[in-house]
Amino acid sequence: MRILIISLLISCHFLGASCAVTYELSPGRFGDNLLSYIHAKWISYKYGIPLFYKPFIYSEKLRLHIQEARYSEAEQNAYIKTIILGKSVMPQEGDSSVLYYVPYFPESKWELAECVNFQGKAWDYFEVDWNDAGFIAELRKGIAPAHVISKIALPKDRVSVAVHVRRGGSHDTLDVQKLFGWKFLPDQFFISQLKELYRLLKNRPLYVYIFTDDLNPAHIAQTFKNALKKCDILFGYRTQGNCDTANVVEDFFALQQFDCLIHSESNFSFIMSKITPYTVSIRPDSFHREGEAVVYDHVGVTMRS
Numbered sequence: 001m002r003i004l005i006i007s008l009l010i011s012c013h014f015l016g017a018s019c020a021v022t023y024e025l026s027p028g029r030f031g032d033n034l035l036s037y038i039h040a041k042w043i044s045y046k047y048g049i050p051l052f053y054k055p056f057i058y059s060e061k062l063r064l065h066i067q068e069a070r071y072s073e074a075e076q077n078a079y080i081k082t083i084i085l086g087k088s089v090m091p092q093e094g095d096s097s098v099l100y101y102v103p104y105f106p107e108s109k110w111e112l113a114e115c116v117n118f119q120g121k122a123w124d125y126f127e128v129d130w131n132d133a134g135f136i137a138e139l140r141k142g143i144a145p146a147h148v149i150s151k152i153a154l155p156k157d158r159v160s161v162a163v164h165v166r167r168g169g170s171h172d173t174l175d176v177q178k179l180f181g182w183k184f185l186p187d188q189f190f191i192s193q194l195k196e197l198y199r200l201l202k203n204r205p206l207y208v209y210i211f212t213d214d215l216n217p218a219h220i221a222q223t224f225k226n227a228l229k230k231c232d233i234l235f236g237y238r239t240q241g242n243c244d245t246a247n248v249v250e251d252f253f254a255l256q257q258f259d260c261l262i263h264s265e266s267n268f269s270f271i272m273s274k275i276t277p278y279t280v281s282i283r284p285d286s287f288h289r290e291g292e293a294v295v296y297d298h299v300g301v302t303m304r305s
Contacts, residue, residue: 031267064142086124158207162258164269167214
């Protein structure tokens with residue numbers, strides 16, 4: 001591991017050779033902390049400096065847990081100063097003996113505009129180039145299962161569609177769901193987008209698998225089925241032991257099996273939408289409030305050949 005760190009330091013040509021980057025852990029769930037890692041990974045990739053990885057919930061199940069150099073207080077103390085990065089503060093040529101620190105921030109435009117960070121201040125945000133093929137390739141190396149994960153058996157005669165329906169499980173209270181409404185979308189959003197996807201694909205038969213932290217995915221599937229009787233759609237979901245703390249990493253990577261993805265602004269599925277070349281990816285990308293409800297105004301659709 002020390003050999004890897006030394007080689008990275010030697011290869012650094014833009015900054016002083018003693019710079020590195022790490023990140024703030026989130027009190028949130030798996031997707032939130034994985035997004036923090038990704039933001040720091042972007043700085044490491046763009047500026048050619050080492051990344052010090054901080055373990056987080058379920059990260060030991062990812063390949064990055066083995067590949068990345070590990071953060072420690074001893075590593076931090078080896079640097080003369082720490083610089084917190086943000087939109088107006090980025091690594092500069094000539095920086096020396098600096099440990100750059102990436103605070104957690106969301107990618108949701110609504111959350112960036114309407115919410116504040118853990119200290120009650122504006123987000124320390126900077127842009128990531130999600131279209132940089134080299135960076136996405138780096139992410140896919142680390143954001144991969146450390147061990148073999150069983151796959152979902154998909155019908156070969158249908159277009160497969162993953163639908164991520166976040167309900168909170170036993171983790172998110174009703175107050176949290178109201179506050180972060182763009183992560184907890186109503187059934188009607190998913191029903192409407194399944195209808196639209198069915199139309200886009202010229203009425204080809206679909207297999208829709210519902211990924212959810214809800215304790216009763218069968219109820220969600222039945223609601224969708226009742227509303228989509230005129231469409232040739234078969235539904236699937238985890239039939240036993242479904243909850244917010246079970247099969248998290250397994251479901252995360254199972255999302256990669258599908259041709260299409262429909263999701264909310266949850267970091268869990270947002271990340272997968274960026275590192276997987278779905279034929280069609282659909283999510284809402286503009287919102288407004290009506291009383292306590294968050295209403296989506298515009299849907300973002302990404303289509304590939």
